Amino acid sequence: MTLTPIPSNRPLYWPELIHELQAHLPNREIYIVGGTVRDVYLRRPVHDLDFVTPEDGRPIARLIANTFDGAYYPLDDERRVGRALIQYQEQAWVIDVAQLRGPTLEQDLRDRDFSINAIAVSLHDLDHLLDPTDGVGAMESKQVVICAEDAISRDPVRALRAIRMSLTLKYRLSPETKTAIRQDGPQVSHVSPERVRDEVFKLLGTTKPSSALALLDGLDLLPLLFPEARMMQGVTQSPPHTLDVWRHTLHVMDNLEGLLTAFSPRRTDETAANFGLGMVVFSLAHLRSEIVAHVQHWWPAERSHIALLMLAALAHDIAKPMTRTVDPDGNTHFFGHPERGAEIVAQWGTAMRLSNDEIERLHRVVYHHMRPLMLYNSGELTRRAIYRFWRDLGEAGVDVCLLSCADYLATYGTTLNQGEWLRFVQIIKTLLEGYYRQREALVSFPMLLDGWMIMNRFNLKPGPIIGEILDGLREAQAVQEVQTQDEALRWVENWLADHKN
Known part of the structure; x- marks a missing residue:
């Protein structure tokens, strides 16, 4: 069966690079596919280009890289996929060419995941669409629709991708897509942990991670x-909590996302008008650049720090069900849940490879997530x-401060006392100023004595005792009990006298 090109029902505004490639790839049977076509149709920003061709895609990708003085990588030799990384008009482009x-x-299009990703456009006929699974209809009805009944069973990770696309595009999952996910999605447990991890991190990095969890649950x-x-x-x-642990957790994630948005260029009038979030951003305005730089960190394989922080938020009260006790007065407690x-x-981190x-960061944030509240109390x-x-x-203390703000707001909800909230925010402000503005005085100052000086002066041998002395001396310096080398030596002398045994 031959695909019939159909005229687009709306103008397609292609990046200038596409027209440049037309000139450099004459007489080639090559098609623009996937997310590139979808995003051009929806008038979303395009930074990556995906092409397919009946030929081996690698030589074409190499040609593109050479033409624009870029870099070439053989992305998948088995499937004959090449990648070109180029700069064009001061923008970085990733261009994949596959056979x-x-x-x-x-057949290539029908074997794809969702109809909105299964539209092709010939590089040399940019006004017509090749759309065998009615991807245009899916976009017009704002639905994520599988290309075939077995789309999920052939690759169960597509179940997670469907949820992500639904959230990213604000589309509904079609009935047949939901049915396929429920039927074949559980096979995701047989997929490599690395692939599942990557899709989970993309889900947690969406603008509404709590909705992702609600969909995963449903x-x-x-x-x-x-x-x-x-x-x-x-x-x-028990009070002051107003929600069960699950709904509280989702609210924490919403608050955390709102807080990060309020710090970012993506902030909106709605986030700016939120009293709880607004007071944090106002109080920490002088630290905004440092906080933004912190959360924009990337872990290996381009895993975002924001997604890692959302994973910590999901887990911060995960042990409450198994540590719950009720005292004689009917109050609930969760001793040891951090x-x-x-x-x-x-x-979880180990299972996701x-x-x-990253595992150490998650462990530390969840373990200490109540520290700011304890300091406040x-x-x-x-x-x-x-x-x-x-x-x-x-x-990790920066993450704990941010998570703690989101946790506090979710705990009190509509019962939030503005005066108490401002006092809590002041605690967070003082902690973060200690890290970002007074680090040399409070956190990372030079020691007045080192281990060798202590051993030589007091005739001590190397061992754990030297570490104990240095730890104590460091704290004494931090709180300004010791400010000179002579005072430091006297401090060590007193410490040794107190620890004769």
Whole structure:
């Protein structure tokens, strides 16, 4: 069966680079496909170009790279896919050229995941669409529709991708897509952890990660990804909490996303008008560039720090169901839930094949997520408390401060006391100023003595005792109990006298 080109029902505004490629690839049978066509049709920004051709795609990708003085990589030798990385008009472009995955273009398109990704346009006929699965109809009706009944069973990761596309484009999942996800989505447990991890991180990096979790739950995929998550549903909490643990967790994620948006160029009038979020952003305005730089960090394989932080938010109360107790007065308690939750999130990280640094960050954030609240409840934030906070958490302390704000707002909800909230925000401000503005005085100052000086002066041998002395001396310096080398030597002398045994 031959595909019939149909005129687009709306003007297609192609990037200037496409017209440039027309001139450099004359007489080639080559088609623009996938997300490129979809985004041009929807008038969304385009930064990547995807092409298919009946030929081996690698020589064409190499030709493009050479033409524009870019770099070439053989992306997939088995499938004959090449990638060109070029700069054009001061913009970086990623251009993939693949050989058709079937005997014909139509078969290639029908074998794709969703109809909105299964439209092709000939490079030399930019006004006509090749659309065998009615991707245009899906876009007009704002639906994510599978290309075929077995689309999910052939690649179960597509179940997660469908949810992400639904959220990103604000489309509904079509009935047949939902049916296929429920039927074949559970096979995702047999897919390589790395592929699942990458799609989960993309989901958590969307603008509404709580909606992603709600969809995963509704489509019965949540237990496959995060086995303990559903246990939070229906677990009640005492005041000031107003929600069960699950709904509280989703609200924490919403607040965290709103807070990060309010700090970013994506902030809107709605986020600016939110009192709770607005007071954080106002109070931390002088630290905004540092906070934005922190959350825009990327982990290995382009995993976003924001997604990692959302994973920590999901896990911060994950152990409450298994640590819940009720005292004689009917009050609920969750003793030890941060420690147990840290163990669980580390297990998730290991299962997803995250790097050791990512796992350590998750563990530390969940383990210490209540530290700011404990400092707030103590009534006074001393130099010693600030020092110990950053000593124990390091850079993860920034994540804990952000998560703690989102947690506090979700705890109180509509019962938020503005005065108490401002006092809590002041605690966060003081902590972050200690890290970003007074680090040399409070966190990362030069030591007055080192281990060799202590051993030589007091005739000590190397061992754990030297580390204990240095830890204590560092804290004494931080709180200004010791400010000169002579005072440091006297401090060590007193320490040794107190620890004769």
